[in-house]
Structures are given as C-alpha cells and as structure tokens.
Amino acid sequence: MLLRVDHVTRYHYDRPVRSVVQSHRLTPSVFQGQRVIDWEVTVSDGRRGAEFRDGAGDVIQGWTVAGPVNEIVVTVRGAVETQDLAGVLKRHRETVSPDCYLRATGPTRTDKALSELARSVDAADPLALAHALSDCVADAISYRPGVTHAHTTAAEALALGEGVCQDHAHALIAVARAREMPGRYVSGYLHATEDGTLHEAAHAWAEVYVAGLGWVGFDPANRCCPDERYIRLGSGFDAQDAAPIRGIARGGAQEELDVSLAVLAGQQ
Amino acid sequence: MTAFFNEMYHGADVRLPYAHLEDWLRSMPVELRSLKQAEAEALFRRIGITFAVYGEGGDPDRLIPFDMFPRVFSATEWSRLERGIKQRARALNAFLVDVYGRGEIMRAGRIPARLVYENEAYEKAVAGIVPPKGVYSHIVGIDLVRTGPDEFFVLEDNCRTPSGVSYMLENREIMMRMFPELFRENRIEPVDIYPEKLRRTLASVAPAKCEGEPTVVILTPGHFNSAYYEHSFLADLMGVELVEGQDLFVDGAYVYMRTTEGPRRVDVIYRRIDDAYIDPLCFRPDSMLGVAGLMDVYRSGGVAICSAPGAGVADDKAVYTYVPEMIRFYLGEEPILNNVPTWQCGKADDLKYVLEHLPELVVKEVHGSGGYGMLVGPKSDHAQVAAFRAKIIENPGNYIAQPTLALSAVPTFVEEGVAPRHVDLRPYCLVGERVELVPGGLTRVALKDGSLVVNSSQGGGVKDTWVLAE
Numbered sequence: 001m002l003l004r005v006d007h008v009t010r011y012h013y014d015r016p017v018r019s020v021v022q023s024h025r026l027t028p029s030v031f032q033g034q035r036v037i038d039w040e041v042t043v044s045d046g047r048r049g050a051e052f053r054d055g056a057g058d059v060i061q062g063w064t065v066a067g068p069v070n071e072i073v074v075t076v077r078g079a080v081e082t083q084d085l086a087g088v089l090k091r092h093r094e095t096v097s098p099d100c101y102l103r104a105t106g107p108t109r110t111d112k113a114l115s116e117l118a119r120s121v122d123a124a125d126p127l128a129l130a131h132a133l134s135d136c137v138a139d140a141i142s143y144r145p146g147v148t149h150a151h152t153t154a155a156e157a158l159a160l161g162e163g164v165c166q167d168h169a170h171a172l173i174a175v176a177r178a179r180e181m182p183g184r185y186v187s188g189y190l191h192a193t194e195d196g197t198l199h200e201a202a203h204a205w206a207e208v209y210v211a212g213l214g215w216v217g218f219d220p221a222n223r224c225c226p227d228e229r230y231i232r233l234g235s236g237f238d239a240q241d242a243a244p245i246r247g248i249a250r251g252g253a254q255e256e257l258d259v260s261l262a263v264l265a266g267q268q
Numbered sequence: 269m270t271a272f273f274n275e276m277y278h279g280a281d282v283r284l285p286y287a288h289l290e291d292w293l294r295s296m297p298v299e300l301r302s303l304k305q306a307e308a309e310a311l312f313r314r315i316g317i318t319f320a321v322y323g324e325g326g327d328p329d330r331l332i333p334f335d336m337f338p339r340v341f342s343a344t345e346w347s348r349l350e351r352g353i354k355q356r357a358r359a360l361n362a363f364l365v366d367v368y369g370r371g372e373i374m375r376a377g378r379i380p381a382r383l384v385y386e387n388e389a390y391e392k393a394v395a396g397i398v399p400p401k402g403v404y405s406h407i408v409g410i411d412l413v414r415t416g417p418d419e420f421f422v423l424e425d426n427c428r429t430p431s432g433v434s435y436m437l438e439n440r441e442i443m444m445r446m447f448p449e450l451f452r453e454n455r456i457e458p459v460d461i462y463p464e465k466l467r468r469t470l471a472s473v474a475p476a477k478c479e480g481e482p483t484v485v486i487l488t489p490g491h492f493n494s495a496y497y498e499h500s501f502l503a504d505l506m507g508v509e510l511v512e513g514q515d516l517f518v519d520g521a522y523v524y525m526r527t528t529e530g531p532r533r534v535d536v537i538y539r540r541i542d543d544a545y546i547d548p549l550c551f552r553p554d555s556m557l558g559v560a561g562l563m564d565v566y567r568s569g570g571v572a573i574c575s576a577p578g579a580g581v582a583d584d585k586a587v588y589t590y591v592p593e594m595i596r597f598y599l600g601e602e603p604i605l606n607n608v609p610t611w612q613c614g615k616a617d618d619l620k621y622v623l624e625h626l627p628e629l630v631v632k633e634v635h636g637s638g639g640y641g642m643l644v645g646p647k648s649d650h651a652q653v654a655a656f657r658a659k660i661i662e663n664p665g666n667y668i669a670q671p672t673l674a675l676s677a678v679p680t681f682v683e684e685g686v687a688p689r690h691v692d693l694r695p696y697c698l699v700g701e702r703v704e705l706v707p708g709g710l711t712r713v714a715l716k717d718g719s720l721v722v723n724s725s726q727g728g729g730v731k732d733t734w735v736l737a738e
Binding site for chain 1 (some may be wrong): 370381395553
C-alpha cells in the first residue's frame, strides 16, 4: 500500500525563543514492511544537526534553531510503500538486547490490578499469549479520548477503564513484562480506516518480543497487529522515550502547539 | 577486631618502607607536632579544600582531618598493585564495550544477562555506540584494602567520576612544604604529574571529527556541588576551561562553548555530572545542569564525554562480583587483585548464610555509598543487627554482604600520641590511548580507635600516600 504523509507541527511562542534544540525520530524504520519512496523533514530556520541510527535501529536526527524566533514549523512530507507482515518486525537491524525492555519505567510500572490482568489470560505458546494480552488490554481499557493525559500511567488508565492509544500501549508493555515478555512503545502513523472507526493518525502501539519470532507489533486500540496501514517511526521504553519530536527552547516562553496531519492512500 | 596487619611494625621491627620514618617520629617532640598539625590545618583552610569525598553529604564546609603520618609502599609492593589496578581498569572497559555491543560475556553465560540489561545504570540510549578509542571509563577509582603483606582486596570500583584526587595532590603539596627533609631522605615518586597525564588522557580520546588540537573542558554542576573545589582545581592545573551547562550549547552537529571571542567548538567534556542530568532531551527533562542535545552530538561522534554515558553499569555492587570473571573472559588472565568474597542477598542460598552470620558480616546496600545504610556486624549491638535483619528480609535484592576484613593499620597521630589506625586506598587509573597510573592515591584513615569505617562523614581522615622509588 502506498501511504502519503503530510504532517505539520507548528510551535508558537508568546515571546521570542533562542537556542531551540530538537531531536527527531521522524524517519520511517528500515525493515521489510516499509520502503521509503520519498521523505523529507524540514524545520523552519533550522540547522540540521547530528544524524545516526541508534541501538534500537531508529534514525535520529537533531536540529537546532539559533533564534530568536516566535514560531517553529516542523514539516514531514513523504511517501512509503508498506506491506502487511502481520505485525512482525522483519529484517530490522538493531543492537539493543530485548532483555533491556524488561525494565519498568514510570508509566509502565505494574500495580496489583495490572499483574492480575496479566495473569487473567493463558495461552499455549508465547505468540498466542501476546495476542491474548493485547486483547485483554483492549477489553479492560476502552477507547475514549479526553479522559487521560500525556502523563497518565498504565495503572491509572486501567483504573479508569478508559484511555487512548498511548494508554493501551503502556498497559500492554506492563502486562507483557508481568509475564516475563519484553515490551516496548512504538510511535508512528496510521492511515485512517474507511469504516468510520477513526483514530488519531499520529498513532502509537506496542511491540512484544516473542522468542523465536522477534519483535511483533500489537495495537490494542484497534484490536489488530500493525499491517499495511501503519508506518513505524521508532520505539522506546514508553511514550516519552519513543517521542517522534523532543525539544527544548530557551527563553521561558509559553508554547502553543498546532498539529495537522494527513495519512492518505496514494497512487504511485 | 584483634589481629590486623600493621604496615609499619612487624613486632618490634620496622618494616623497610617505613625505615626513615621512625627517626623522623622520634625527632619530633609533642609540642612541635601540634604546631605542625595546626600549620597543616591552616594551609588546608587557606586553599579551601573542604569538600566531602565521594559525595558523602554532611557539612560541605567541614575540613577533612589531615593526618601527617604518611602511608608508604615499597616499589615492589606498588608494582604488583599497579599491574592489578591496570588489569582491572582494562577489563572494566572491555566489559562496557561488550555490554553495549554484542554482549558476548552474557551469551557465554559468564554473567547473568538480566543483571546487566535490567540494571538502572545500563543506558539503552548508548547501546551500539562505541566511544572514541573504545574507552567508557577514563578515570577508574579502585578502592582497595590490605589485610597482610601481600593481601590486597578490591572493595569497589568507581567507573563514573571518582572524586578525591585533589586530596592526593594537596596532601603531597602540604607534606612537602612542611617536611622538606622527608623528601630528601626518602626517594618518593612524584604525583604532581597527574593533572598533565589526565589532560593527555582526555585529549587522546577526542573524536575522529576533531580538527587540530582538541579542546577539553570540565563540566561542573556548579559551585553548590560539594566537589566544586576539585573541579576548579583540576581545570586550573590542566589549563582547561571549567564550564557549567549554561556555558555550552549545541549548534548543528557540534557542541560549542561561549567565550568572549565567540563560540568555540568543544571536543572532549570531562563531566562531573551524573548521566541523568547531562542532557534534558535524552534523560531527565527537568535537568537544569546539562546541555540540551548533547547526547545526540555524542552518539553521532561529534564530541567525547568522559566518563562515557552508561559507564555506571560496570561499578554496580552486584556487577562487582563478576569482575574477576571479566578479567578471565576479556584478558585471558588470572586476577592479580582479589575481590572481597561477596554474598548476594538476592540469591536464596546466600541470603540464608547472611541471615545466619549477620553479627560477623558487613552488609551494604547495592546502590548505597558513603558508608550510609550499611551494617558492620561486629561493631553493632543486638538491636541494630535485628533492625537490619528486618530490612534485608523486606528487600533482599537490595543488599550484599561481605566478611568483616581486618583492615591494615598505619601509625597515626592521635591525642595520646601515635597509634595504629585502619586505612584504605583509592588510586586513580587513567585510561585513554594508554592505561596509566600515577604512583600514589588517596589513603583514607579511620581516626576512631578500632573503627573500620574510613568515610569522612563517619570520622575518617586522609593521609599522604608514598610510593618509594626502586
């Protein structure tokens, strides 16, 4: 499937800022499921900084803006040819050991309820168990925007019983770890489906490490594994660690954020 | 504690390295001694060296007692120590390159993978990154104790930013000023070459992208930090800039320092700031001490950071147990220096032994430091042992235990005259293009009679440490 992305993030400051530094994870992952046709990231008034692939295989690109500026516009435009690999992250080059992801961070820490949820399912093999865990997260936390926020933890979302894709991903990481399976947070894009179940096009899901198979993606929010509608950008312990854009500005100004994003099926 | 090794006296005989010191001691009447002691204290106050060693906390303006009686090693003793320390520093660095690379030692089953990968100090962000010259820990502080003529044990390794080296230099400076005759009678190896060797070590790990003579800086958290004196002292002696986070900035793919002549590119940062604070974009977003974007520059090879981020996983107290394994695995050698036998309370068998033998053991927190949160069994009463037992049972994985070692003692000036007091030693091994060790280190002394705790926060002092020339 050919997906076209048009993603503009506008940071508006109430007074001029200087020395803006950003670290981007905005380049599609290099693996069998996706092939970049063209891709370009630009930052208004920006100077391109460090670029490298980190140990998890993500392409990291740094940017700096000397300023002073009142506005910064990050534009991502490109096209990716995707293919459905049933969520399996095939031929993705990385050096980080999966064991690394058995460590809990703030938002993915298990509490009693999460541990109980993790033990509520059983399966014959690790892959089936990962599917069962993803399903039980989807059952326990229903999709509802606006009830959780950027810093909501998996435990809090489970207690609420509602949340968005970020909460689903955090919860799946937590329950996977409770069953001794490494889990990680993935950020990317999702092509909105035609049947009306619209989710945010800036999407997030989780990957669970299945012995013998490798990393496999699960999207509890949509009760499926990532397929050709998904574009994978990068991963991390949690939402903050996997954020597509991290940035900091000097000047103590109030920041206002405006995002426009379209992920469309295109023709080559 | 009954029997211990006295480094000066063997029965009534004076051990050779201390031969000249007996006359010196005899020739110094009590009045002169207290005069000299007061002089030493005044000198220390004037230089302003009052920080607590090793981040022990406590009153930052308190002077750490300086004991004038030196601690002496013969050339032969030192040569063995030197080989052992360098061997260990090499193995620790090989381990760090390995755990952030292919993880061979874990694949070989010589160290449990989970101990490393789930360790708080393991930085996923630097996996796959090989720092310049393959060095993660450029200054390795190895804490040693002695229990006999040839028996040395490593208590712990410090691979991040071991402090206290300014004491090694200042103690010597003050001894030379007060007792010049001692330095004529004894052939003592100099330590004042340390700053120059440190500068060369740091310059030797400049990244490949560095053009021309490398620019080295020391990054300090600022003057509120207890070791600020040492940071400025070393910057001075090396002739490099002392900077705070706000003095550095990232522009494009490099780090620059603000100077009166405009921005200047920085190649090597000797940071005295913990990993968690060096870059708010990569680690703690609330950090005001670091430099935004520094980690991206580092990871793309634009700057060297000493010690390299992630080095802390090698000096974790649970990983410590495996250092002899590292020496065998990476160097194919037998360890020259021994580890202290260590029981890991997280292991069921070890825990059982520890709980049965608590009154004989020293128990430490895995991530603790500075002599806090530890139990010295033989020096504790029933209630203290019982309270500690409860803490261990509650969270066994948080504790390790070791036998109480009979630390060696060195004559020390005390109120009643001169008496043996227990000591330890921290040498500072430099690792860059070469592995180097200045002949000397910091000797800490437990000033309380019978005490085995040398930490300055618990009544410890410092001594000048001599290595005699052949």
